[in-house]
Amino acid sequence: MNFHRRGSGSPLVLIHGLGSRWQVWQPILDELAERHDVIALDLPGFGASKPDGGRGDVPHLADRVTALLDDLGVTRPALGGSSLGGAVALELGRRALARSVTAFSPVGFFGSPGARWCRGVLTAARAGGAALGPAMPWLMRTTPGRVALCGVFYGRPARLDPADCVTDARALVAAPGFGPARNRVGEWRYRPGMVDGIPVTIAWGTRDLVLPYRQAARARAMLPRARHVRLSGCGHLPFADDPRACARLLLDAS
Template sequence: MTESQHEVQYLTIHGHRRAFVRVGQGPAVLLLHGLGCDHTTWSPIIDTLAKRYTVIAPDLLGHGSSDKPRADYSVGGYANGMRDLLTVLGIDKVTVVGHSFGGGVAMQFAYQFPERTERMMLVASGGLGPEVSPFIRAITTPGYHQVMGVLTAPGVRHLGIAGMRALSGTGWKSTRDLAEVADIFDTFKDPDARHAIRHVVRAVVDWKGQIVTMADRAYLTDAMPMSVVWGRDDKVIPVRHASNAAALAPMARIEVIPNAGHFPHKDHPQRFAKILHEFIRSTQPATYSRAKWRNLLRNGQVGPVSPVASVTSITSA
């Protein structure tokens, strides 16, 4: 991945070393990266956010500079890991922001630990529909580890990375995200990273697509401010999943950014930081109430949901 622009710190929790960046002061914002990425995916916005917030950007277990053990790589396991990291850091409550797979972790964190979640922002998130790119589905197939071992051999890997980066510079919408995909592909040269990614994907995806969804628990977002941000040209997880979010959580803010792909925080970092700041500035932190949570769980989702939330297009600066 890209070399970190910020000091990387380390903590050992449950015997596993975890890497993270902590910068800034103010209300805490937890940034959770996507599959095969690390904290550097947030580098374009960290300094801007750090002017107002305490920014915590970890490398999830199995990614980046964190350990890659034989361990629990479920979304629930990741949510537990984030709770433990925050506890050791002395941070009680956060606005949690999750990109792609990290969005699934953010949703699970908010579900498991509502008393520690002030708001939730999902960025091109998993868990909002079954569709996902064929490349991610391929990770679940037999022989993935062996095939990827061949594809990431030095000569083949360098050629593939150069090709993807060249295509990403063409300006075509369909190849916009290939520079980031090349960075992810480069991490697969590490056998431990390949094993970890396979375990992660198998927990949430099968050959038909995503199997973990927020659909059956989306009604719980009534107790918590929620924002969903997507790039209109996303080829990894379809932008129509933003409309799914509008249907599942009618109180959520749904914003689609034109001229952006699967990484809108990298395509338009200042615009993205502004959207996040406005979301935090204009909403009150969720206040956990056991009685309200109990009532929501008892009542559940009554009847079908309908897409009543508006989808806002943001013109890039």
């Protein structure tokens, strides 16, 4: 598994979501690395990590992250996870392999309609990126283009760097791990009491279109001991929308 490592201090491991890659954390890495040994990884079949032929579900991905951390000699790190990565982080917390968990819009708090919606939105975004092909750089250079193409993931897409938008979209289109992970994304559901033994923070953007903000209410009901944070105006990937708030949540938790 590919990973990016930066900084020094206690370990903080960051796990991206479905179709993403370690660079999604880029807006907050410098601040985190001032206090932590930050390890931002690519899950199998995403970013620069090759597919491993596994199921692509949350338990399998948690196994792969555990194996990587064992290879690196990292034990019970603080974990940050986004979307699918949030569920992986919570699963690792359930296994008593994490010191704390901060999950941004984690999967696992939806019903069957919510799972279908999530799969449909991500599939449509990937298909749209593939269809646009050579026109994508031109479209991303315009503010309306970024709003139209990136607004499903970000609350403030006009602020994004056009080159980053193109690279992220192409990574989503090219990710060989997308299909298996998408097909299994609705299987893992959070169960009350799974991570009662460690500090947990759940943060949700109010403009999340992939896992809508109403799912945060279910998370609050199922995790009454956790810290729940409303990220006003942020989308599904809030790190570029409000980097200061996201970094502060991870630093406070760790």
